Amino acid sequence: MSTLTPPAALPAPTDTTDSVLEVENLHVAYGSTQVVRDVSFRVRRAEKVGIVGESGSGKSTLALAIVGLLASNGSVSSGAVRVLGRDTVGLSDREFDRIRGRDLSLVFQDPLTSLDPVKTIGHQIAEVLKEHTPKISRARIRERSIELLNSVGVSDPASRLNQYPHEYSGGMRQRVLIAIAIANDPAVLIADEPTTALDVTTQAQVLEVLDSLVDRLGISVVLITHDLGVVSEFCDRVLVMYAGRVVESSPAASLFAHASHPYSLALLDSLPLPGRSRSEPLAWIPGAPPAMTDLPTGCSFSPRCTWAVDACSVVAPPKIMVGAADDHWSECHRAEEVAAAAPVAEAASAAPPESPAPAGDPAPPATPTDDRTPDASH
Numbered sequence: 233m234s235t236l237t238p239p240a241a242l243p244a245p246t247d248t249t250d251s252v253l254e255v256e257n258l259h260v261a262y263g264s265t266q267v268v269r270d271v272s273f274r275v276r277r278a279e280k281v282g283i284v285g286e287s288g289s290g291k292s293t294l295a296l297a298i299v300g301l302l303a304s305n306g307s308v309s310s311g312a313v314r315v316l317g318r319d320t321v322g323l324s325d326r327e328f329d330r331i332r333g334r335d336l337s338l339v340f341q342d343p344l345t346s347l348d349p350v351k352t353i354g355h356q357i358a359e360v361l362k363e364h365t366p367k368i369s370r371a372r373i374r375e376r377s378i379e380l381l382n383s384v385g386v387s388d389p390a391s392r393l394n395q396y397p398h399e400y401s402g403g404m405r406q407r408v409l410i411a412i413a414i415a416n417d418p419a420v421l422i423a424d425e426p427t428t429a430l431d432v433t434t435q436a437q438v439l440e441v442l443d444s445l446v447d448r449l450g451i452s453v454v455l456i457t458h459d460l461g462v463v464s465e466f467c468d469r470v471l472v473m474y475a476g477r478v479v480e481s482s483p484a485a486s487l488f489a490h491a492s493h494p495y496s497l498a499l500l501d502s503l504p505l506p507g508r509s510r511s512e513p514l515a516w517i518p519g520a521p522p523a524m525t526d527l528p529t530g531c532s533f534s535p536r537c538t539w540a541v542d543a544c545s546v547v548a549p550p551k552i553m554v555g556a557a558d559d560h561w562s563e564c565h566r567a568e569e570v571a572a573a574a575p576v577a578e579a580a581s582a583a584p585p586e587s588p589a590p591a592g593d594p595a596p597p598a599t600p601t602d603d604r605t606p607d608a609s610h
């Protein structure tokens with residue numbers, strides 16, 4: 233059995249004064265099955281945080297727990313969520329109604345089912361405005377609705393207010409949902425797969441809209457996606473989720489340059505990144521994610537991991553700090569070795585030239601996938 237990397241001490245909690253959202257040791261269960269396990273992260277003002285992982289990894293459950301919209305069989309088992317410093321776990325529906333929309337908002341994947349087909353877009357925006365400002369005048373509703381549609385790039389907003397959802401394209405409907413979500417100036421917008429149902433061009437336009445909200449209004453965005461390519465275009469910081477846990481957390485540039493968890497590496501390998509030869513086949517991750525009712529012992533990724541050593545299926549990996557950044561960690565016994573072998577790409581668009589290399593880690597060559605796989609002697 234090979235020697236495991238001793239865990240480096242995690243840094244002391246940093247100043248949280250500019251945090252708009254803090255999630256601390258959050259566990260969420262459906263019945264007795266834990267599907268979100270010990271998730272912690274924070275989001276600063278005007279920060280763009282990506283949460284990425286395969287289907288079933290618990291991303292939507294995490295989002296729903298944060299916005300207080302878990303299904304009736306779901307509950308927060310332990311942990312804390314703070315929105316603008318206020319604890320929200322355990323709030324009544326009524327109390328949460330006052331926070332939702334005003335302090336934080338959620339945009340879902342499917343714009344068609346999220347909009348009411350028999351009400352005009354103007355009516356639906358007005359409803360949300362009235363929710364938090366019951367005495368708002370009709371003139372102000374109209375003015376604000378036009379302003380909102382303008383801000384998400386819907387042209388000719390005055391006349392489009394009178395149209396129904398079916399008169400909008402998929403991309404335009406998603407813009408409307410974003411307009412509705414920001415109607416009451418939330419500090420945080422959580423977007424759950426907002427571009428998944430859209431073609432690539434429309435997807436890029438919707439990301440641009442989100443970007444402009446961050447720049448112009450200082451909104452923070454948590455972007456949930458199964459697509460690391462989307463994250464590379466948009467996010468400042470990335471959390472990689474697997475089987476309900478965050479297994480790697482990193483500034484985006486650092487993740488793309490020095491992914492330190494084999495699962496993150498595998499996700500990167502499956503991306504058609506710029507700079508990668510067309511003849512180089514895209515990798516795929518063998519096997520399937522584990523059932524949340526039957527998680528492997530030790531590291532949950534061990535049955536699929538090409539880096540696994542004997543201890544991995546026995547001992548759960550600790551969080552290990554990697555690289556020079558003080559905010560890049562990976563839950564992998566071999567994090568430092570993975571990071572040292574890593575970079576998929578200078579090609580990754582998210583890695584700006586100034587991104588720092590980890591201390592003592594010489595600029596490694598752009599090694600082909602197979603060369604990064606450790607030998608089997610461990």
Ligand SMILES: Nc1ncnc2c1ncn2[C@@H]1O[C@H](COP(=O)(O)OP(=O)(O)O)[C@@H](O)[C@H]1O
Pocket residue numbers: 262267285286287288289290291292293294303305306524
């Ligand atoms: N209402 C529910 N009741 C029971 N299990 C659920 C419910 N919703 C989701 N799950 C399960 O929780 C796990 C995480 O699902 P989800 O949060 O939707 O993941 P993701 O968004 O990453 O695809 C999956 O195993 C899924 O089947």
Ligand code: SF4
Pocket residue numbers: 493494495531532533534535537538539540541544545549563564565566567
């Ligand atoms: S702890 Fe072991 S099994 Fe888990 S990701 Fe790291 S090397 Fe792979």
Ligand SMILES: [Mg+2]
Pocket residue numbers: 291292293424425
């Ligand atoms: Mg989901």
